[in-house]
Amino acid sequence: MDSINKHPLITDEHRNYREKIRSFAEKEIKGIARQLDKENRFSVELTKKMGKIGLLGIQIPRVYGGQELDTLSYIIAVEELARVDGSQSATIAAHNSLGLYPIYKYGTDAQKEKYLPKLVAGDHLWAFGITEPTAGSDAQGVKTKAELQGDKWLINGSKIFITNSASDMSAGVTIQAVTGEKNGKPELSAILVDQDTKGFSRGFITGKLMWRAADTGRLFFQNSVVPSDNLLGEKGQGARIMLETLDGGRLSIAAMGLGLAQGAYEMAKDYAQNRQQFGRSISKFQTVAFKLADMDKKIELARNTLYNACWLKDQGKPFGREAAISKLYCSEVAKEVADEAVQIFGAYGLTDDNDIERFYRDQRILQIGEGTSEILKLVISRHIGI
Known part of the structure; x- marks a missing residue:
């Protein structure tokens, strides 16, 4: 601390x-x-x-x-x-x-x-619904359609892997939908959909590797009708809203990676100091001590990277590149630290009676959600003019 x-x-x-x-x-x-x-x-x-x-x-x-x-x-x-x-x-x-x-x-x-x-x-x-069976890394692949009929939007389509969307606490979701065509390409808009909207149904996704206590849902829209006033921003502004939202969202995914790494490191350090082998705690063996030193180093660098991106955002400066770097790096650090932590725990880290097993599973989503590691490298490469 x-x-x-x-x-x-x-x-x-x-x-x-x-x-x-x-x-x-x-x-x-x-x-x-x-x-x-x-x-x-x-x-x-x-x-x-x-x-x-x-x-x-x-x-x-x-x-x-x-x-x-x-x-x-x-x-x-x-x-x-x-x-x-x-x-x-x-x-x-x-x-x-x-x-x-x-x-x-x-x-x-x-x-x-x-x-x-x-x-x-x-x-x-409240949730934010982009991902569909045909729209993941390719966010432009959205098939959900919203047709303006008088003063109403008629929505048909589906969403998947949407956090905070299926429980009774969910009041609704902002969805990205195709609302027309412009220059031969789908025009995307953001629309607010309340949970009690007729024709809107939801269901939990279970059997997840990670975040098993989080609300992850599938959403279905069958002739769902919402007021035209539920358009968020301007018609055709959906892609811009999505990209700006994801920039901020990447900071929070980075924070999850940083926090997970910190927790895994603390558990591994405590275990290593208390686990006795060959007459002394395993933390005294250089191989284990060096693992812990590497964890501490990576967490320190991850924190510096993320906090710098936060500072840029709070100063009103561009932070898209830094958000992508933070999310990419913090998710990698979470993966590496959790893996080494399990190694320190040995067989005791492989059962669900040990929290490190859950941490090892939870880190895996961080290289996928809010932009896969591959997409983030693409984002960074564009920021540097490649």
């Missing part, structure tokens, strides 16, 4: 906030995370507890009931949750970055007043 708090971008406010979230995670999440994972159960009760301490509206202005904190505070919250449980950090990250941000940034005054107070109060979640 001391090394984390020495970071030059960390203020006293950040330190106090980290302590608050860490205390909550240790007291309210750590003791039940393994059981929720085993049961593949999204906890409404736990999510509402997170809402009560302001985690469902971290950066939203106070006028709408939010906490109005900076990007680094938000990232610290996600990081501290991920240090204990990836599922809960995923819930908070998806709601804040993908759910709230587009509404706050592109919503009309009426849309903000209708949705934001309800969504930051602690009882509801």
Whole structure:
């Protein structure tokens, strides 16, 4: 904790906030995370507890009931949750970055007043639906269509792998849909769909390798009708909204990687100091000590990379390249640290009675969600003019 708090971008406010979230995670999440994972159960009760301490509206202005904190505070919250449980950090990250941000940034005054107070109060979640069977890395492959008929949108299609979309807490989803054609290409727009919309149905995705206690859903639209006023931003602005939303979302995925790595490192270090072999703790053997040293090094570099991107965003400077680098690097560090942590635990790290096994599974999504590692390298290459 001391090394984390020495970071030059960390203020006293950040330190106090980290302590608050860490205390909550240790007291309210750590003791039940393994059981929720085993049961593949999204906890409404736990999510509402997170809402009560302001985690469902971290950066939203106070006028709408939010906490109005900076990007680094938000990232610290996600990081501290991920240090204990990836599922809960995923819930908070998806709601804040993908759910709230587009509404706050592109919503009309009426849309903000209708949705934001309800969504930051602690009882509801909001999702962002891009991914489809034909639209993953190729986000332009969206097939869901929205046809404007008078003052209504008629929506048909489906979405898959959408976080915070299937539980009773989900108040709805912002979807990307084809609303026409321009220059021979599909015109994409963003539309707000409330959960009680006729013709809109949802279902949980189970049997996941990771984030088993998070709400991941499939969405179906069959002649779903929503008001024309539910258009978010301008018609045809969907791709822009999506790309800007993903830039911010990548920071939160990076924070999940950083927090997961920190948690895995701490578990491995504690185990190594207490595990006795050949008459002494295994931490005293150079091979293990060097593994821990490498973990510490990688986590330090990952934190510096991510916090720098947060600073750029808070200063109103371009941060797309840095967000891509942060997400790519932090997800790689999470993978490497979790793998070495399991190696230190040996056979004890291979059973679901040990939290490190869950961490090893949870890290795998981080190289896929919010842009695969391959796509992020493409994004970075374009930023450097290649």
